[in-house]
Amino acid sequence: MNTVVTGEDTTRPQAGVTLDNWQTAPQLPWSFQHIEDLFPTAVIDRGSGPVATLGPAATLGSAWSPASDVTALPVAQPDGSVTSVGAIMAATDTDGWIVTHDGAVLAESYPLGMPADTRHLLMSVSKSLVGAVAGALVDGGALDPEEELTAYVPALAESGYAGATVRNLLDMRSGIRFGEDYLDPTAEVRVLEQAIGWAPRAHPLVPRTMFDYLLTLRAKGPHGGPFEYRSGETDVLGWVCEAAGGSRMPRLMSDLLWSRLGAEEDAVIGVDSAGSGMFDGGICTTLRDLVRFGSIFVGDGASMTGAQVLSSAWVADTLAGGPDSRAAFAASPSETLMPGGMYRNQLWFPYPGSTVLLCLGIHGQMIYVNRAARVVAAKLSSWPEPQHAWKLFSTLRAFDAVAAQFV
Numbered sequence: 420m421n422t423v424v425t426g427e428d429t430t431r432p433q434a435g436v437t438l439d440n441w442q443t444a445p446q447l448p449w450s451f452q453h454i455e456d457l458f459p460t461a462v463i464d465r466g467s468g469p470v471a472t473l474g475p476a477a478t479l480g481s482a483w484s485p486a487s488d489v490t491a492l493p494v495a496q497p498d499g500s501v502t503s504v505g506a507i508m509a510a511t512d513t514d515g516w517i518v519t520h521d522g523a524v525l526a527e528s529y530p531l532g533m534p535a536d537t538r539h540l541l542m543s544v545s546k547s548l549v550g551a552v553a554g555a556l557v558d559g560g561a562l563d564p565e566e567e568l569t570a571y572v573p574a575l576a577e578s579g580y581a582g583a584t585v586r587n588l589l590d591m592r593s594g595i596r597f598g599e600d601y602l603d604p605t606a607e608v609r610v611l612e613q614a615i616g617w618a619p620r621a622h623p624l625v626p627r628t629m630f631d632y633l634l635t636l637r638a639k640g641p642h643g644g645p646f647e648y649r650s651g652e653t654d655v656l657g658w659v660c661e662a663a664g665g666s667r668m669p670r671l672m673s674d675l676l677w678s679r680l681g682a683e684e685d686a687v688i689g690v691d692s693a694g695s696g697m698f699d700g701g702i703c704t705t706l707r708d709l710v711r712f713g714s715i716f717v718g719d720g721a722s723m724t725g726a727q728v729l730s731s732a733w734v735a736d737t738l739a740g741g742p743d744s745r746a747a748f749a750a751s752p753s754e755t756l757m758p759g760g761m762y763r764n765q766l767w768f769p770y771p772g773s774t775v776l777l778c779l780g781i782h783g784q785m786i787y788v789n790r791a792a793r794v795v796a797a798k799l800s801s802w803p804e805p806q807h808a809w810k811l812f813s814t815l816r817a818f819d820a821v822a823a824q825f826v
Contacts (some may be wrong), residue, residue, distance in 0.1 A: 459616075463672045489821055490524040504817040527706075549698045569581060572662050595638055610632070615690075644750075668696040679726040690700030741763070785814060792823070
């Protein structure tokens with residue numbers, strides 16, 4: 420393992436961070452590591468169980484060469500040029516990155532000085548954690564993917580989600596109208612931030628809680644149609660999980676997921692004025708604990724400590740998708756940039772016929788899982804822009820290059 424800590428110290432207090440600018444450069448490296456200093460949060464307890472071991476390759480019996488070789492691995496780019504894993508990480512505003520194989524750490528680096536035990540905002544990687552909670556509830560019989568949402572949250576009958584099922588939310592295939600343009604302050608995804616208190620309220624009629632805002636959403640078409648990425652889907656899913664599980668999400672996620680992972684640190688989730696979690700993008704945790712989460716998809720639902728977090732049936736369903744998952748993905752009205760891919764159970768599958776799955780968040784957050792290679796990697800970033808195709812797919816190609824050494 421090679422831990423590199425260089426560059427500017429992003430742990431020092433940052434002057435001038437406000438509700439208006441915390442999601443803009445140059446504040447991002449500091450604010451993403453200090454959500455607990457900026458907003459109300461609730462703890463997702465790791466419990467008292469054993470910590471899953473992540474150690475140097477040599478101590479875990481791996482034959483892999485030193486981690487410096489990982490950074491030097493060549494990565495071919497679509498334009499025919501060749502770069503390296505390390506060069507890509509250096510060029511993509513990386514706060515921290517890690518690559519593991521069967522629990523052996525092949526490389527780990529914090530280029531901007533972020534301490535390894537820092538909880539970093541996950542943005543929409545949070546969705547995959549909520550999706551796992553839903554899976555655990557399905558495994559336990561408390562949640563039925565084919566049931567209508569109103570069976571769990573009757574209040575949704577007065578919203579556009581009337582008639583939608585849990586499965587529609589898991590795969591982002593409701594017919595709800597929800598704009599996801601991060602650069603448009605009037606898009607629903609940004610108004611939702613106003614409702615939870617993560618952005619200034621632009622109008623007095625904006626609801627003051629997340630659930631109240633979700634009830635204002637209306638349908639634009641039938642449920643069960645094409646895939647369309649909408650953060651509100653996960654927020655409704657979290658609401659339904661709380662109703663089905665009988666607990667607020669911090670306790671629910673602790674009991675069903677975080678305490679079973681072998682996590683090293685507690686996680687936290689941002690909450691609104693009513694204590695509701697920002698399920699679609701408000702969870703903060705450490706880089707290493709992201710690898711521990713990703714590993715359950717290599718272990719057929721079992722964590723690195725051997726605890727069964729999700730059933731093998733749920734993992735198999737996630738990997739296989741539904742009979743029309745790829746067709747629904749291809750029919751998406753927005754550009755996915757993943758031809759032949761799919762979205763299932765709050766996870767991305769970027770390639771056809773592959774066992775690579777991703778958890779993704781704006782500004783460069785990623786968990787990478789390659790089941791065939793048994794490689795799990797993670798990256799935490801502070802891209803100045805919410806989305807950047809070159810940075811995203813270059814990171815994917817870099818992790819693919821590492822995984823290729825094991826298949």
